[in-house]
Amino acid sequence: MKRHVQYQGIRKWSGDDLLELQSEPLRVLDNFFAQWGNCVICGCVPSDNAISAGLVSIGGLTLPLAASAVASWPIYLVAAETHIQRDYADDVVRDIAVSCYAKIQTSQPSGSVSFLKIERNGNHGFLENMHAAWLTTLLQNVVTLQGDSSRHNGQIATLQEADTAKGRRITALEDVRTVEIDHVPTQYDDNYAIGQEVWHLGANGKTFYRCYDNSPGFAVWHESENSVNSDTLALYQRTPTLMHLKYLPEISTKNKVQQYLAGVLLPVSCTKGIIRQRNEGDSLKVHPTTGKLTLQHTGTTSFYVYATGNTELTEEVQITVRTPRFLKVNGVIMKANGKPIIV
Numbered sequence: 001m002k003r004h005v006q007y008q009g010i011r012k013w014s015g016d017d018l019l020e021l022q023s024e025p026l027r028v029l030d031n032f033f034a035q036w037g038n039c040v041i042c043g044c045v046p047s048d049n050a051i052s053a054g055l056v057s058i059g060g061l062t063l064p065l066a067a068s069a070v071a072s073w074p075i076y077l078v079a080a081e082t083h084i085q086r087d088y089a090d091d092v093v094r095d096i097a098v099s100c101y102a103k104i105q106t107s108q109p110s111g112s113v114s115f116l117k118i119e120r121n122g123n124h125g126f127l128e129n130m131h132a133a134w135l136t137t138l139l140q141n142v143v144t145l146q147g148d149s150s151r152h153n154g155q156i157a158t159l160q161e162a163d164t165a166k167g168r169r170i171t172a173l174e175d176v177r178t179v180e181i182d183h184v185p186t187q188y189d190d191n192y193a194i195g196q197e198v199w200h201l202g203a204n205g206k207t208f209y210r211c212y213d214n215s216p217g218f219a220v221w222h223e224s225e226n227s228v229n230s231d232t233l234a235l236y237q238r239t240p241t242l243m244h245l246k247y248l249p250e251i252s253t254k255n256k257v258q259q260y261l262a263g264v265l266l267p268v269s270c271t272k273g274i275i276r277q278r279n280e281g282d283s284l285k286v287h288p289t290t291g292k293l294t295l296q297h298t299g300t301t302s303f304y305v306y307a308t309g310n311t312e313l314t315e316e317v318q319i320t321v322r323t324p325r326f327l328k329v330n331g332v333i334m335k336a337n338g339k340p341i342i343v
Contacts, residue, residue: 033057036129037338059114065102073120165241190219240270254324273308
């Protein structure tokens with residue numbers, strides 16, 4: 001921003017210098033209030049048949065409004081100007097100033113003319129607009145934080161469920177793991193689970209035995225080829241035990257971000273395969289393997305989602321495609337930079 005200085009002596013001022021001195025503070029005022037849209041800065045208090053003097057911002061210009069009589073409400077304020085002229089030294093009449101002000105109209109301007117509408121009960125001033133913009137930003141941050149919190153809670157729940165499932169798998173594996181005993185199993189070794197394998201190191205080397213009956217005092221054991229342990233371990237490692245789906249239950253037609261019906265299978269070592277199949281509705285199409293969603297029209301569509309490695313992990317989800325709507329808080333439409341927020 002240009003700041004004029006004056007040193008000792010007589011300065012030769014020019015018209016450009018005077019215009020610069022005038023334009024700097026006006027530019028600050030115009031740009032500051034313009035960011036809150038067309039609004040009342042101060043004054044402009046309506047009564048039954050009049051409105052008091054004040055300042056307004058219209059179309060990026062800070063304008064005064066003279067006190068005026070009002071025949072009917074609402075009224076519309078638009079920018080107007082009056083040219084002030086005087087004789088120049090060459091005896092030619094030219095403009096020396098342009099007086100900009102707010103003018104009252106009783107009908108709404110057409111086309112692209114910027115205007116400020118004032119009702120009988122008043123209009124939002126720039127402080128209200130500033131508070132609304134601040135509140136809108138705050139609400140957007142709250143929504144973002146809530147989304148982060150929900151996502152983190154979902155991740156924590158997923159990890160907890162995964163730990164529980166892992167504990168069940170470990171318990172199951174412990175029940176069938178091969179252990180060493182110091183003798184050949186007999187009918188009295190009835191404290192093992194059916195299917196349990198044990199091994200004993202005898203004169204002929206290591207011999208494996210499998211339990212086929214654990215009735216008290218009548219346990220049945222036979223030699224085995226030690227295949228159950230590795231097979232069972234591989235089976236638990238390959239089979240998914242938990243499926244966590246990620247998707248938006250509502251999608252606005254204004255949302256241009258590519259959406260997916262995504263999923264995560266646990267444990268990490270399990271077979272990764274998820275199939276999506278449309279059940280009812282046709283507002284959305286889904287790719288069966290990638291989960292990519294394609295919007296067709298508004299409405300609700302349900303899908304079946306299941307893991308190929310464990311079809312018992314099947315979920316039905318519903319996703320609704322809706323038209324855009326204004327973001328409202330307590331019935332008030334939220335705005336950002338003077339424009340309504342559409343979600």
